[in-house]
Amino acid sequence: MAIFLLRRIGVMLLTAIALTFIVFVLTNLQPNLEKVAKFQGNVRMTDEEVTSWLGKNGYDRSMVARYGEWLGVVPGWTYTDDAGKVTGRCIDDDNADQAQTRCGVLQGEWGHSIVFKEDVRDIVFKRLGLTAKLMFWVMILMVPMALVLGVLAGMREGTRLDRSLSTISIATTATPEYVSGVILIAVFASSAVGLKWFKGTATSAMDDITFANFTLPVVTIALYGMGYIARMTRASMTEVMTTQYIRTARLKGVSFTNIVLKHALRNALIAPFTVIMLQIPWLLNGVVIVETLFNYKGFGWTLVQAAGNNDVELLLGCSVVAVIVVLVTQLISDVGYVFLNPRIRIS
Amino acid sequence: MEPLSWGSIIAQIFAQFTPVWIGMVTVFVLSIRFKRRLGLYGKLFDSTVGMIGFALVLFWVFTALFAGSIITHDPLGQLSGMKNKLPGTPVPDGVDVYAYYLLGGDNLARDVFSRMVSGSTIVMQIAPLATLFAFMVGITLGLPAAYYGGKLDMFLSFLANLILAFPVILLFYLLVTPEIVKTGLPKYMAGVLFLFPIVFMVVLLNARFFTQPAKRAAYLTATLVVGLWIYLGVAWNTDPLGIISVPPNILIVFVSVVFVNAPTVFRIVRGLGLDIKTRDYVAAAQTRGEGPWYTMLWEILPNARGPLIVDFCLRIGYTTILLGTLGFFGLGLAPESPDWGTTINDGRKLLSIYPHPALAPALALMSLVLGLNLLADGLREESLKD
Numbered sequence: 085m086a087i088f089l090l091r092r093i094g095v096m097l098l099t100a101i102a103l104t105f106i107v108f109v110l111t112n113l114q115p116n117l118e119k120v121a122k123f124q125g126n127v128r129m130t131d132e133e134v135t136s137w138l139g140k141n142g143y144d145r146s147m148v149a150r151y152g153e154w155l156g157v158v159p160g161w162t163y164t165d166d167a168g169k170v171t172g173r174c175i176d177d178d179n180a181d182q183a184q185t186r187c188g189v190l191q192g193e194w195g196h197s198i199v200f201k202e203d204v205r206d207i208v209f210k211r212l213g214l215t216a217k218l219m220f221w222v223m224i225l226m227v228p229m230a231l232v233l234g235v236l237a238g239m240r241e242g243t244r245l246d247r248s249l250s251t252i253s254i255a256t257t258a259t260p261e262y263v264s265g266v267i268l269i270a271v272f273a274s275s276a277v278g279l280k281w282f283k284g285t286a287t288s289a290m291d292d293i294t295f296a297n298f299t300l301p302v303v304t305i306a307l308y309g310m311g312y313i314a315r316m317t318r319a320s321m322t323e324v325m326t327t328q329y330i331r332t333a334r335l336k337g338v339s340f341t342n343i344v345l346k347h348a349l350r351n352a353l354i355a356p357f358t359v360i361m362l363q364i365p366w367l368l369n370g371v372v373i374v375e376t377l378f379n380y381k382g383f384g385w386t387l388v389q390a391a392g393n394n395d396v397e398l399l400l401g402c403s404v405v406a407v408i409v410v411l412v413t414q415l416i417s418d419v420g421y422v423f424l425n426p427r428i429r430i431s
Numbered sequence: 432m433e434p435l436s437w438g439s440i441i442a443q444i445f446a447q448f449t450p451v452w453i454g455m456v457t458v459f460v461l462s463i464r465f466k467r468r469l470g471l472y473g474k475l476f477d478s479t480v481g482m483i484g485f486a487l488v489l490f491w492v493f494t495a496l497f498a499g500s501i502i503t504h505d506p507l508g509q510l511s512g513m514k515n516k517l518p519g520t521p522v523p524d525g526v527d528v529y530a531y532y533l534l535g536g537d538n539l540a541r542d543v544f545s546r547m548v549s550g551s552t553i554v555m556q557i558a559p560l561a562t563l564f565a566f567m568v569g570i571t572l573g574l575p576a577a578y579y580g581g582k583l584d585m586f587l588s589f590l591a592n593l594i595l596a597f598p599v600i601l602l603f604y605l606l607v608t609p610e611i612v613k614t615g616l617p618k619y620m621a622g623v624l625f626l627f628p629i630v631f632m633v634v635l636l637n638a639r640f641f642t643q644p645a646k647r648a649a650y651l652t653a654t655l656v657v658g659l660w661i662y663l664g665v666a667w668n669t670d671p672l673g674i675i676s677v678p679p680n681i682l683i684v685f686v687s688v689v690f691v692n693a694p695t696v697f698r699i700v701r702g703l704g705l706d707i708k709t710r711d712y713v714a715a716a717q718t719r720g721e722g723p724w725y726t727m728l729w730e731i732l733p734n735a736r737g738p739l740i741v742d743f744c745l746r747i748g749y750t751t752i753l754l755g756t757l758g759f760f761g762l763g764l765a766p767e768s769p770d771w772g773t774t775i776n777d778g779r780k781l782l783s784i785y786p787h788p789a790l791a792p793a794l795a796l797m798s799l800v801l802g803l804n805l806l807a808d809g810l811r812e813e814s815l816k817d
Contacts, residue, residue, distance in 0.1 A: 372598075376759075
């Protein structure tokens with residue numbers, strides 16, 4: 085088990101480094117840097133001025149070296165101008181002697197957002213908190229509903245109940261968030277239909293969550309994810325219901341409710357656990373769409389803003405978090421699967 | 432003129448779709464008549480769910496084909512006074528051939544109905560083709576990974592997992608932004624990804640006709656000539672005859688969708704390959720002395736076709752969703768393009784006052800993806816019956 089874990093974590097770290105490097109390269113390509121130079125300096129800079137600005141700000145070295153600095157494993161750049169004044173990556177103000185030699189993500193220096201004029205780390209964690217609230221309610225709504233749907237459909241395969249529930253779960257997986265969100269807003273929040281039960285935006289939910297402003301975003305994300313988990317649960321449930329020990333229990337005369345609740349359910353829930361964990365990175369997509377649609381300024385919204393405004397360091401910070409979320413959930417799902425299912429032995 | 436009532440709007444729309452109905456009825460009558468001779472496709476007509484799914488998909492296929500005669504107005508044309516008008520509003524006198532905006536006007540006074548119909552053409556052009564390309568890439572890499580195993584498998588699986596660990600939207604933003612496009616990266620990706628179908632076809636034919644040199648030479652030359660001609664036109668926009676060319680922004684959308692889909696296909700093919708390569712008929716082929724590529728492409732691949740066809744249907748739906756996502760974030764396609772994602776994005780700003788411009792494309796997209804999912808479900812059920 086320990087070797088398996090170590091190997092998994094090793095591969096995970098390698099993947100994380102490779103992914104962040106790719107994002108780093110793609111956000112630090114020459115055209116991006118020129119845009120940053122013109123944004124920070126002057127819009128009407130000539131090409132030579134741009135080149136010298138990039139040189140002064142440590143952008144003229146190789147991609148690998150800059151990635152190392154950003155990560156915090158290579159000492160940060162310094163630049164001494166003609167007057168002998170030292171500037172550098174790790175130097176905030178004039179006292180150049182007291183500055184650290186390395187300052188990167190590993191040291192907790194995530195850089196500075198040029199659009200929000202704030203420290204990237206602060207922005208990312210503040211926004212993640214807001215998204216965590218959203219995800220919490222999504223999970224509370226989605227997981228039980230999906231499991232109930234799947235178990236009900238799977239316990240008697242081929243019945244009318246099974247067919248109608250399966251069709252419902254297919255329909256929800258076929259409706260991406262930007263479609264279901266639009267339909268839900270049109271029906272429940274627009275003046276054209278006139279129900280107006282909920283609000284069409286969730287901006288006010290950032291400070292104060294109410295039933296009216298938070299229901300639609302939560303339902304929108306939950307619906308899309310629900311169908312898939314329900315289908316997986318159904319598949320796993322139908323498989324369990326055909327096993328020998330269920331037949332034995334039936335022949336012994338155990339009631340159907342007891343068979344489902346006490347004998348089948350526990351084994352049928354192993355596979356959905358993996359699916360639910362793997363669903364989290366997938367929900368990240370939904371979060372980005374829903375937060376944009378409902379104007380809820382969480383992590384997904386920040387990602388879109390960073391990418392849309394070419395805010396390099398914020399985008400890097402966001403992608404680090406996104407990549408870590410994906411990799412950690414993958415790890416948990418793998419380890420949890422082995423843990424929950426003692427029949428699997430890792431060698 | 433009076434605005435139309437809902438009943439007559441539906442009647443008018445129904446009439447407008449006449450070519451689609453004719454096409455659908457023809458296909459269904461012929462297919463049901465000869466369903467015993469049509470293999471898996473014929474069996475589809477035994478399952479209600481599959482038939483409903485097929486009908487929905489067929490509806491959009493024919494709509495995309497006949498879009499030119501279904502639309503009532505120019506999808507990009509604006510008529511003054513029709514901004515955000517409700518469904519069934521008559522057009523100002525003497526302006527246009529068709530007297531009504533059947534599903535109303537959007538915030539730029541364009542006809543919602545015509546935009547929805549011509550949006551289907553864009554989706555139907557990109558989604559199935561992009562899925563097909565993703566499959567060719569996935570198969571060409573997945574089969575050797577499963578067959579040879581070892582270092583090759585480890586390397587390819589690591590690459591696939593790498594791409595899969597990327598949040599899709601981040602990837603889109605990174606690939607589609609103008610700065611990246613300026614560096615030519617999507618173009619090089621197109622250059623690499625579009626080589627795979629040619630490699631696939633060449634290897635496929637080469638393995639099959641290895642023992643018949645005359646046939647092999649003929650087939651390979653034909654494939655290479657046609658393939659490279661299309662490749663030059665599509666990927667590099669340097670078609671020597673100047674017939675084939677793809678607008679650069681469509682190419683970028685196409686490439687990013689293929690790139691996102693290919694690793695999943697790779698994983699599926701690899702999983703199926705690992706299972707099938709232990710079968711007796713593979714061992715028999717190896718004993719006969721068949722080459723590795725023949726075994727992969729003519730022994731393993733045909734036996735994996737069931738799950739692959741089902742996944743192909745599902746994946747076209749997923750690609751449609753991805754295309755919509757791209758449009759929703761205003762990435763890639765031109766802002767006035769009538770594709771569904773862009774139209775939804777346009778309409779969402781005034782959603783709580785005028786929902787109709789966003790609802791029409793939203794429902795269209797949903798029905799197409801639902802149709803593909805039901806079709807896949809029906810196919811899976813029927814293929815499991817044997």
